[in-house]
Structures are given as C-alpha cells and as structure tokens.
Amino acid sequence: MNGLRSWIARRLLLGVAQTGAVVLLVFALTEALPGDAAVAFAGDQPDPARIAAVREAMELDEPAHVRLADWATGLLHGDFGTSLTSGRPVAAFLADGFGPTLLLATLTVLLLVPVGVGLGVLAARREGRLTDRLISSATLGVYAVPEFALGVVLVSVFALRLGWFPPTAVGYGTDLLAHPAALVLPVLVLLARPVCSLSRLVRAGMIEALAAPYSAQARRYGISGARIRYGHALPNALAPATQQLARTIDWLLCGVVVVEALYVIPGLGTVLMNAVADRDIPVVQGLAVVFGLATVVINLGADLVTHHFAPRSGVAA
C-alpha cells in the first residue's frame, strides 16, 4: 500500500510539472500567433493609433516574460487574472463555461459506459455471428462519420423533419437541465464515436481473454461460463477500456468545440474559441491550467482503476 501511495505522489508531482509545461507551451504558441489582442480588437479598422492606444490600455506593451511572470504569480495566489477583452475575471469565464461542458461530459460518460461495455460484451459473446457482425460494422461505420456531419444529419432528421427535439439550445443559456430535450442530440453526437471505440476495445479484450489459457483452465475446473466471462475475462478487457475512457473524458472536457458550436451550448469550448480568436491570453492560459489539471487527475484515476482490475499489467509511473 505504501508503494502505491508514493506512486500516487510521484504521479501527482509529475502531473503538476506537466501542467506547468502545457501552460508555458500554450503561452508561447499564443504569442507566436500573428497579431495580438489589440490587433484582433481593431478588426477591420486597423487605425495604427487606435491599435497603439488599445495595446497600452491592455498592458500588452510589457515584454512577454513580464506578463507571464505577473500572471503566474497571480495563479499561485489562486488568481486566474483578468480577461484582456472584457476586463472580467478569468475565473468567472471558466465558471460560466464549466457548467454546460461538465453536464454534457457527465451525461455522455454515464451513458457511454453501459452502452459501450454492453455492446462490446454482446459482440464478444456472439463472436463471428450475425449480432457481432452487425455491431462491428455499425460501430466501424459510425466511427468514420465526423462529428460535425453527424450533428447536421441528426438535426435535420430528428429536429427539423420529425420535430422530436429542439435543433439548438439557443437562448437557454447555462440552464440546460431545464430543457432536457435540447441535450439529446448533442449527447448523441458526443456518444457516437467513443461508444464505437469503447465497444470495439471491450470486444477485442474479451475475445482475447476468453481464448487465453487461464480461461480454458477455468473451464476445465468446471467454472460456469458466466463467471468466466464476467469474473475473469471482462476485468481484463476493462483495463485498456478504462484508459480509453480516460482519454475520452479529456476530450469531452476540452470543449467538444464542434458540438457546442453546432448546438449553441455556451461551454468551455465556446470560451476557448472566442479567447483564441481574441488573443485573450489570460483566458486561454486559465483554460490550459484547468484542462491540464483535469487530464492529470483523470488519467491518474484511470491508472488506479487499471491497477485494480489487472494488477499484473503493472502501472507505468
């Protein structure tokens, strides 16, 4: 147990370092983008005097390392800084955008696990038969459809033609739970690809485990098929699936930009898109910190789960 604890501590330290590196990288990349917040603000009226005035007011005339140091100092005190374009605290931006994104991500994961695992198990049990072939080809096909295209198709069929769901969440703001129907299509789009990859992983892992010598041995001992499948084979299949799930959650949290834009859901993805277009570095940085920490924590969790299901596979620190 002690070993595990020191392993977790090492992983957390590493995670903090990784987050720091991500933040530095994001800062450097944003600096390298053409134009700054003042230029972006001036838009089609690039009067040089006006750009200079805006730049001065935004304190963009300070050298990059001074601005980064100021921001990092604030961060150590829990202050995410102030948005360049609006003057509002970055923390408020993040808090506003976090709700809808978290809601989408949570709903997706809650549905993803039973559906993905269920389909995978079903396909593995019927390996090579019609059910398996149906599930396999369907998941492969859906996986190949880009989110944007899928989103557009779902809207035209289920919202505009059949009228079952509202086509967008426009005007609902962050209070999405009050309009659950508006969540159906976005969650479907978010689910589509992860369900496919998850079920295929589970299927492959289970088939492999069922064919492994230890399953054959268990069968020779007369252990029931169900127990072998769910007590022995499934946990082995779940280890890689958990890793995949962790990556999916990262992806979900990182905005799901496409889905948010398509369905007008004001989440973190929208905040990120606007902030990059505005060259609003403090907001971009704040998002990098949040995403970095979330990624570290989720992957740590996934490693722990893997460790639990398949201790022999070891955990790479």
Added chain:
Amino acid sequence: MPNSPSSHDSYPGLRRRGFLAAAGGAAGLGALALTGCSGSGTTDHSAAGGESTPRRGGRLRAAFAGGGASETLDPHLGNLFADAARAKALFDKLADYGADLSAEPRLAEKWEPNAALDRWTVTLRQADFHNGKPVTAADVLYSYRRIADPEKAYRARASLEPIDLKASRATGERTVEFVLKRPTAELPNVLAAFGTYIVPDGATGFDRRPVGSGPFRFVSFVPGRSTVLRRNDDYWDGAPHLDELEFVVANEESARVNALLGGQVEYAHELNPATGRAHEKAGSIEIVRLRNSAMQAFAMKTDRPPFDDPRVREAFFHIADRKELVDGALSGAGEIGNDLFGKGYEYYADELPQRVQDIDRARHLLKQAGAENLKVTLDTSAVATGFTEAAGIFRDQAARAGVTVTVRTGSKDSYWKDILDSGTLCCYRSGAMPIESHISQRLLTGSTTNATKWQDKSFDTLYQQAQSTKDKAGRDALYGRMQRQLHTRGGFLVWGFGDWILGTARSVRGVAREAPANTLDWARFDKVWLA
C-alpha cells in the same frame, strides 16, 4: 494578473472580429431593415405578402453571430452586428442613414450650418430616456466627449474627429452648437456615424441597467447568450409593435438557420447564399436580401511597383470578369461593381460606363508599361465570405492576360492590419457607409486606413472643396470628379456588391428590404410585428 483595474474599466468590452470588412466609423454590412421609417407609417413590401395592419404583441427572438462572453451593452464599444442591433434597440443617434446612405434626422430634429459650414446648430426633438428624463444638449455633449476621449479607443472616435468638442457647447436645453475644426458640409454623416449613440449625461456602466432613449427598454442581459428588452411605450417615434425582443447569440451559421427552421427564433441574421437559395422557394421561412450591403474589391497599393504605374492598374481593371467573380465568389448573391464604392448611394457616379473584361486592352496596357510577364502576389484570407474564392478566380482571369498571380493566404485574425501597409494586392471588403466617409477614411493623404495608399493632392483638394460647398448640386459635381479620377486610375478594383441575407419566420412582418447593412432600417425591430 495584477493589471490595474482602472485600465480595464476603460475597456469593458473590447472586442474584435466583428464587423469585419466594414471598416470605418460608419461601417458595417449586414442588414435588414424594417420598414416604415420616418413619418409615413407605410411599410414596404414586407415578407410573406398579405400586408395587414400591424398587430401588437408577442416576443420576437433574433439570432445574431456574437462576441461570446466578452460582450457588452456599451453602445460606444460595439463592433459587431449584434452590438449594432442591440444598441439601436436601446439607444438613439442624432441621425441615421437612409437606404441611399444619406443622413436622416433622428434625435436631432433639424440641423443648420452657418455660412462657412464650420458651425452647426443642432436642435433636438422632444424625447425621453427610459428613466423619464428628457434628452438634452448636455447628454449629447457628454456622449460625444466620451466617444472622443483620447485615452480610450471607442470605434466612433475617428468619425467625430471633425468636431471641436472643447469649443462646442449647449446653447439651450435642446440646442447644441457644434464648432468644427474645418468646414464640413457633411456633418450629418458624422451625426449618423456608426456607434455615435446618445447616452445620459454621466452614464458609465452599461451592462447592469443601460438607460437609453430607444424603442426598447432593458430587461436582462447575459453576455454571449441572451438580451431581453421590452417595448418602450413612450418612444418618440411611436411605440414598437412587439411586446418583447430577445437577442440570442449563435456564431455558427447552421445553428442560426436550424434555430429559425425549428421555430426557436423568428429572425436569423447573416445567412450564406447557399442557405438563401435553398430556402427561398421552399417557403418554410422567408429570405430577405439586402442589396448593396458589402463592397467586394481587390485593393492595389498605388505607391509601389507594379501598381505605381496607372497603366498597370488600368490593365487590372480590364482583367476582371466581374460577373464570373460575383457568380463564383458570392454564389451569385450580389451584383457587379464598376471600380467605385457605393453603388446606389447618394453621390454615386452612375453615369460612368460599366467596365467590362477586355484582355487585349489589358495586354496592351501592360506592354506599354513594360510589365509583360508580370508576377504579383495576391493576399487573401478566410476573414470574409468569398475572399479565397475570389482570389482563385482572379488568378485564373489574370493568367489570360499573361499575369502570374500567386495567392497567399494570411491569418484571419490580423488580416486587416496586415494588409494595411504590406503587400501590393489584396482582397478587400467594406460595409455600407456614405461615399464621403469612404473617401475621408480611406482615400485622403492623411486617412488612417488607406489600404490603397491613394495619396493625391488634387484629390484631397477636391474633397476639401466639397466639404466647404454648401449647395448640394455643387458637391455632387465635385464627388463626380473625384470618382472619375478613382475610376480611371484608383487603387480599388471593385468587382461586386454582395447581398446581405437574412431569414425570418413567415409570421414576421414589416422587415424592410431596401436597407443596406447598417442603415436605419436594417435590424430595426420597432417597426416589425408578428402576424
């Protein structure tokens, strides 16, 4: 970030992108317009036919592309169409533009210049702010001084530049005397300029409870999401028909169309030509095309090779097949241009012959200029509809005249600044504004956004002359001369004027169709009703 809060207070809503291409104090494209403007009370041909008497009541929801979480209701900070439409609902300007971009009185009841055209007396109409206080000369001066504050960067500051606000004063409760730095015959254009809204004396914060004198009162505002307004029953121009108006933000065009088709909004701003065509005949929604809303051009830098030779510029004028550009780059949603800004606007030189493609003439001119086998780089970017397409089409057209055009695609977010001083040839776009504003902002030696580097003393003199000519026919002649000069040897190859396309639900009536982007009747919701 230890930025002093004060420095940020001055920018409670700095925002970019926006208006794009619209440039300038008067700028903007887009447009829809509701009818029945001043006086007559008649509505023009509104959508869905079956004109009836306006019906009172209901809430109209309008979807615009927006600026995200950093949006503000400060009418002087707005950059985006969404800002302009909201500001128009909440506030008033002294004047606004008619369909031909001439200034019409709004809060100003009348204006009267002195003989030298450097002092103007503006009389305000009787109008009240939403808090019941009358709109006074002090409010006007406060608003203009706020916009012109050199410490800030409000968009309309450049437009107000002709006015000496230190010397200007209130000569009565409702009369303002504007003292000008030089004779300015087109002062009303200044009073109508984009973003010159009148706010109450001393007003600073606008996001909590903005008080204006416009047709709608503030109810609620969540940046980047929704703004709800309610009818102002005491509006001086007649109370709106709608009970409530809600602006919602959807940046993705497909989301705006879907929301409209799905009945979530009744009005969707800024649709693309393909959407327009798809739904024009389908009948489930109404498509409104606002003509002449966006000038589309190539800008040649006239101060550097190869375009410092007027023969090369003329050759390029002859290279362009304008119809092909409109069909290809704007999907046919527009009409061809004649190398001049402002087709259909007041003072437009429509007597000049329409330029047509003439490859032989182009080759001949290039040969004369010693510019055979010319190679030029054309800067473009995905910053506006049709830009990259137009660049590709023009490249092929130029090849027929032996000119090798290399298309270079630049960053969207810094495009306008990048093309201002660098490069030689670029894609350019502009929203509607009076021809006078286009000239003063882009074509004078001292203009701040002179993308063609057109610097011509005789042209400057003509402009000044026009500004000190009181009689309209005299100004007309002078603008004619300026435009002939630009038509022969200017730097703007204006190949087309794009429509601004919007969609409304079939129940919406009273949306004006003869209103280019950014004129009074564009996005004007006080004259709209739900049938």
